[in-house]
Amino acid sequence: MAVDHYENFPVASLLLPRAIRADVVNLYRFARSADDIADEGDDAPLVRLTRLREYRRALHDIAEYGRVASEDKQIRGVFEPLAASISRHVLPITLLDDLLTAFEQDISVKRYATNHALDQYCMRSANPVGRLMLHLFRQTDRDSLVQSDAVCTALQRVNFLQDVAIDWRKGRVYLPQEDLSQHGVTEAQIEAGCADQNWHNLMAEQSQRCRELLHFGQPLGKQLKGRVGLEIRLIIQGGLRVLEKLEAVEFDVFRRRPVLVRSDWPVMLVRAVGF
Structure with a gap:
């Protein structure tokens, strides 16, 4: 809660219904990893933006095809569980896309x-x-x-x-x-x-x-x-x-x-x- 990165997510809290805890973790993993691409390490801005574009492509693949097309293991590890949560709860892709836009904005x-x-x-x-x-x-x-x-x-x-x-x-x-x-x-x-x-x-x-x-x-x-x-x-x-x-x-x-x-x-x- 307003302490660092995406700790606003009540990740795996015992107060959350058990049925959605895994979904919260899946959303958190997406947001945290994308935030780290934008904000951590020594990569040049162009490298960061390219990686975030790969995230956006994976997100749009889920929206269009209902699955992850990328062969990148790191992307599949983030997006395959996320795709399941999106399908299970009919989550708006636009909200996840907005997060990516914000991370891109952080770079520039x-x-x-x-x-x-x-x-x-x-x-x-x-x-x-x-x-x-x-x-x-x-x-x-x-x-x-x-x-x-x-x-x-x-x-x-x-x-x-x-x-x-x-x-x-x-x-x-x-x-x-x-x-x-x-x-x-x-x-x-x-x-x-x-x-x-x-x-x-x-x-x-x-x-x-x-x-x-x-x-x-x-x-x-x-x-x-x-x-x-x-x-x-x-x-x-x-x-x-x-x-x-x-x-x-x-x-x-x-x-x-x-x-x-x-x-x-x-x-x-x-x-x-x-x-």
Whole structure:
């Protein structure tokens, strides 16, 4: 939950119905491996993009033929189980294709001018995860989809707040340029790790935006019944807990990257059960 890569997936959680745990793992394997192609190792951008195009070709083969045509062992290892999950639950291929588009975007786009542009990125990089989960849960009414989008966008943006220093070292800034300018924060300040009052004001505004999105999406945890609903409520509480930790260190993510630890889980569970 907003901690690293695609840990937004509640992978193999005991709270998930046994019938869909393998499907969640299949989706996670696809997203995680594609994310690693875009983000890990020393491959040149063209090599990364070529590999992601191979992923897209395999995905389109599933859509058109219902099977994986590639002879590549790594691709077959990812896509053959995924094809079974897509068929079993009639998962929209477009959502998986959106994830690939986001990974391709990670290779070429390093800055976002506006909040709208960043939210559009989250629409492809994060929101498909929640929508895929809702398809597994068989709950795809409009309200649930909209609330899921709010939660996923919030979790992605919380992760951006945690990872400012990490992303900077990768040449990326996921804070909207319009907000940096409004608060008088420069990229030179990010490079220097200067958490002054301007930085605090910027991050507090970003944090509040995430909190509002999480609160907007909270009813989803009640609409989904049983253990699934509790899973969603825990994920939301995880995002809120990270925001609390960011505020506790006064948003100085250059020296302390707030993360969830074992002692946070009882707090989150009490809040999730009580909501």
